[in-house]
Amino acid sequence: MSARGERRLGAALVAPAGAALALVALGPLLATAWLSLRHRVPVLGEDRFVGLANYGALAHDARFLGALANTAYFTALAVALELVLALPLALALHHAGRGRGGIRAAVLVPWILPTVVAAKLWALLLQPDLGLLARIWPDGAGAVLTRPRLALHAAIFVDVWKTTPFVALLLLAGLQAIPEDLARAARVDGASALRVFRSITLPLLRPAILLALLFRSLDAFRVFDVVFVLTEGGPGHTTEPLSLYAYRTLLRAGSFGLGAAISLVTFLCVVAIGLAWLSALGERRPAEAP
C-alpha cells in the first residue's frame, strides 16, 4: 500500500472515534461556549445574546472569586498532601516483601469506596452533636464543619484520606518500572540509601510523579461530591468550589448563561493545568537511541 493510501486508511479508521469525540465532547463544549454568551433564564422566559457580559459579571462576583480561590486552594493542598503521603506509602509497599498483595488491597479500601459514601461517612464522624469526634473532643467538634477555614480543610482531609492510596498505587507502578539493578549499582558505587533515593529513584520516578499530579490536579479542580456531601458548600458559600457554584447557578437559580460561563472558566483552568503538567512530563525525557 502506498504511503498516501495508508494515511487515508488511517484517517478512515480514526474517523468514527473522531466523530464520537466531536459528538460527545466538542459539541457540548461549543454549545456551552455559545450559551455562556447569552442571558438565558428559562423560567422567566428570557433568552438574548449578551456577548461577554456574563464573564464581566463573574469578574465582579465575590461568590465566584471565592469559589475560584476555594477550588485552587483545595486542589493545591489536597494534591500536595496526597503526593507527600503517597510517596512513603509507595516506597513501603515497594519494599514490603511478603504480604504485599494483601497490604496493597487493604490500602486501596478508601479509594474503592464511592466518594459520596466516604464523604457521608466522614460527615457522620464529624457531626457536631452525635459524631465520633464530638465524643472524643466535645468542645471542638462543633467548630469543624461550621467554621469556614476548618470546614474547607475537613473536605481536603477527606479527599486526601480517600485518594492517597490511588496516588500511592500510581507511584508504586512507577517504582516497579525502575530496574532493581540501578539501586544495587548505586549502592556498590558507594551511595547511601538516602543518596540512592535522591540521585536514582526520585529522578526516575519523575514521570510517574508528574502523571499522578496530572490526574489528581485535574480531578481535584473539578471537585464536587466531597464538598457537596460534607458541607454543601457551607457555612454560607465559604467552602463552595467552582463546580458546585456552576451547578447551583445552572440548575437551582436557573441562570443558564451565567452557569455556562462558570463551567467554561472551570474547563479552561483544567486545560491550563493539564497542559502545564503535560509539558513538564514531555521535557527531559531520556533521549531515545538514534
Place this chain on the structure above:
Amino acid sequence: MSVAGVRLELESLAKSYGGVPALRGVSLSVGDGKLVAVVGPSGCGKSTLLSLVAGLDAPDAGVIRIDGRVVNDLSPRERDVAMVFQSYALYPHMTVRRNLAFPLDVAGVPRREIAARVEEVAALLGLAPLLDRRPAALSGGQRQRVALGRALVRRPKVFLLDEPLSNLDAALRLGVRAELKKLHERLGATFVYVTHDQAEAMTLADRIAVLRDGALEQVGTPREIYGAPATAFVARFVGTPPVNLVAPEVLGLPEGPIDVALRPEDLRVSREAGAAGLAARVWLVEPMGSETWVTVERAGARLVARCEAAFDAPPGAPVRLGFDPRRLQRFERETGRRVVPDRPG
C-alpha cells in the same frame, strides 16, 4: 593507570533465599591481582556469590575477607569493590560523564579531580566522544564500556563482573573479551568474573572456580580444569565441542561402575578400509573451517571427534575409531568423581 590488587578470601559462605539454598559453604581464595572466573550453569549461585562479596546481600554463614580484613558487616561503600552488572545498570537519566562521575561524586572527591579521572577513564576506554550522551543513545558495546568505566574510575581493590559480555553480540564479544584481558593485565587489580560461558573463563582467568548447585566442584587453572577435571560435571562443562562421556564398553573397554571421558581432539576417525580400531558410523559432519567436527554413532552412543578440515563422509558411512588410552579419564558413575588412575592406561 594501575591499581594495587588485594587478596579476596571467602570462607564457607552460605546463603539461602526463602529456604532455598543458593550457596552451600563456598570457600575460595583469590590472590592479589588475579582474575578468578566463577563458572556454572544458570542458578548455580554465581550471582549470589557476587552479591555477597559486594555487600548487597548478607551471608547466612561464612566469612568474607578483603585484604585480610573481615568485611561481613561493612556496607558496599566501605568495602571498596566495584561491580559491573550484566544489565550494565547505567543510570538512564545521566549522561555518560555523570555516570562515570557518580561513584566519585558520592565519595566526595573534589570536582576538579573528578573531571580529571573521568577524562582518564574515558580516554582509556575510548569513551571521550560519548561523554555527553545518555545511555539510551549508545550501542551495546559502548554501554558495556561505560559500565566498565564506572567501575574503573574508583580504582577499587576488587572488581566484580557479573556476566559482563553476555549482552553483546558474538562478533563484539571476542573483541571485548580480549580488551578485558589486556585491561586486567594493565591494572593489576583483583577480578572476580562470573560467567556461564566456559570459553570466557578459559581465555581470561588465572584460575577457574566451577560452581554447581551452590557448591564448588573444582578450583584450578584453566589447564587443570580442562586436563584434569575433578568431576564428570566439570569435564562436561569445559571444552568445545563437549567431552565424550560414555560407558566404557562404548570404547571397547571392560564394563564397570564408571564412565569414561575422551576429549574430541583425542578421538581419531578413519575412513580407510581395513584400518584398525572400533567400528562406528558417521552421524553428522560439521565443517568449522580450520577443522571438521565429526559425530559418530557406536553402540547406541554418539561421540564427537575433531578431525582435519578436509574430512568428509556421508551420514551412515562406516569408520574406524582410535584413541590413546592414556588420554582417557574415568569418573565414578554414582558420584561423578574422578577415578585417579593407579595404573597407566
